[in-house]
Amino acid sequence: MDAVHATAEETLDPVDWHETATTAHRVVDDAVAYLRDMRMRPVWRDMPAGVRETFTEPLPREPQPMAEVLRTVSENVMPYPMGNVHPRFWAWYMGSSNMTGALADFLAAIQGSNLGGGNHAAVLMERQVIEWCRQMVGLPAGASGTLTSGGSMANLLALTVARNVKAGIDIREEGVAGLPRPLRFYGSDQIHSCHRKAVEALGLGNRALRRIASDAEFRIDVSALKAAILEDRAAGLLPACIIANAGAVNTGAVDDLEALAKLAAEEDLWLHVDGCIGALLAIAPRGRQLVKGLEHADSLALDPHKWLHAPFDVGCCLVREAAAHRGAFAATPEYLEPASRGLATGHWLYELGLQTSRGFRALKVWMSLKEHGVEKFGRLIDQNIDQAGHLARQADAHPLLRLMAPVVINIVCFRYDPGGMDEQALKALNIEIMLRLQENGTAVLSDTTLRGSHCLRAAICNHRTRYEDIDLLVAEILRLGSQLEPQSRRAAG
Numbered sequence: 001m002d003a004v005h006a007t008a009e010e011t012l013d014p015v016d017w018h019e020t021a022t023t024a025h026r027v028v029d030d031a032v033a034y035l036r037d038m039r040m041r042p043v044w045r046d047m048p049a050g051v052r053e054t055f056t057e058p059l060p061r062e063p064q065p066m067a068e069v070l071r072t073v074s075e076n077v078m079p080y081p082m083g084n085v086h087p088r089f090w091a092w093y094m095g096s097s098n099m100t101g102a103l104a105d106f107l108a109a110i111q112g113s114n115l116g117g118g119n120h121a122a123v124l125m126e127r128q129v130i131e132w133c134r135q136m137v138g139l140p141a142g143a144s145g146t147l148t149s150g151g152s153m154a155n156l157l158a159l160t161v162a163r164n165v166k167a168g169i170d171i172r173e174e175g176v177a178g179l180p181r182p183l184r185f186y187g188s189d190q191i192h193s194c195h196r197k198a199v200e201a202l203g204l205g206n207r208a209l210r211r212i213a214s215d216a217e218f219r220i221d222v223s224a225l226k227a228a229i230l231e232d233r234a235a236g237l238l239p240a241c242i243i244a245n246a247g248a249v250n251t252g253a254v255d256d257l258e259a260l261a262k263l264a265a266e267e268d269l270w271l272h273v274d275g276c277i278g279a280l281l282a283i284a285p286r287g288r289q290l291v292k293g294l295e296h297a298d299s300l301a302l303d304p305h306k307w308l309h310a311p312f313d314v315g316c317c318l319v320r321e322a323a324a325h326r327g328a329f330a331a332t333p334e335y336l337e338p339a340s341r342g343l344a345t346g347h348w349l350y351e352l353g354l355q356t357s358r359g360f361r362a363l364k365v366w367m368s369l370k371e372h373g374v375e376k377f378g379r380l381i382d383q384n385i386d387q388a389g390h391l392a393r394q395a396d397a398h399p400l401l402r403l404m405a406p407v408v409i410n411i412v413c414f415r416y417d418p419g420g421m422d423e424q425a426l427k428a429l430n431i432e433i434m435l436r437l438q439e440n441g442t443a444v445l446s447d448t449t450l451r452g453s454h455c456l457r458a459a460i461c462n463h464r465t466r467y468e469d470i471d472l473l474v475a476e477i478l479r480l481g482s483q484l485e486p487q488s489r490r491a492a493g
Contacts, residue, residue, distance in 0.1 A: 042441020247278025
């Protein structure tokens, strides 16, 4: 044996597999207890300075015992979550995960497959999950899709396909500099900020995204949209795509999808539906009527890590025309050429998006759907909508609370409003209420501003939430409001 091979070869596999199994069982036991006892812990709490300091430690050079590593995680990470799995987390629109999905992520990591493509089980499972998503939202058989990191990436991929189809040139070859006329995309003034990022990333610029005024219910004004399309066309621009909200991020408003589909067909525009908030209403027994017309979309973004409660992260982009989807991204370098036999005979999923290396996101969605069935997820969606209605009725009825927008699905915008205070004072008061709720560990809300009026925002996308949690929230807001109101009035002068 030469000198190069004389030293012992190393591996990251454990020396003692039995000890590793014992440790893994203990981790799972702790994980079960963590979720089981979730309700007894604060929704969120700030980290002490000493805990924060541990995250500035230098790069480890030498090994540590696994027991010590896990102790650090147990003490410094697990007690300080974002909080979105807690039943009283209602801030930004997030799902609340589930135990089966967490186990699936563990198994996916153990298998370690790269979902760029190839002939292996994980690829077939992703294609099956995409097909299930297609069936859930009603797009036609043969539609294409891909799993993504979340809604922002799903929307970017869909708008890329829309741009390429409607450009009138081979934009992959010529680039945006070759466009004969500037493209225009349209969405309401309530669309998610990811759409601005998307049109900027596509080289079109923020000006290419024309925001159309929304109506009293925060839906896009279809008449104003039609007028804008005609105006832009007369000015020599090229109207290309309508971005519809199936659940607007601020209020949950759902645009008139059927009217938008009709207009898109008449004007030869691409219809993209941002359904990251509400597309999965399509599986809800009562909620599905709210997204009637969803099936007419040319492309659709949705998030299984919201109302399917898959652990972060997993989004989904669906495209009606499979050839258009693949045509926007496919490229076959010599090192990924397909073969007639073996591993390279499978489907190359990287040709449906921007990533070549892709994680095994499908397993957590697949296992949860198999365990519970899609009908249960649909009932949970209706349950969240009912809970939002419960909160809205209390806000509408109580003299110290004010409902700030119609409640269509599961997002409630409201505020504490004792009267006799200007907008700035009310904003300061409600922000302080929101922060006290967070710091007390009681509940986590977000806030927003609707047409100049600040409000609290509760997005109830949580399978653990109970009506008693809603009642506790209202009681605490009223308590904090009455406590803080006098000093707020003094501060306002």
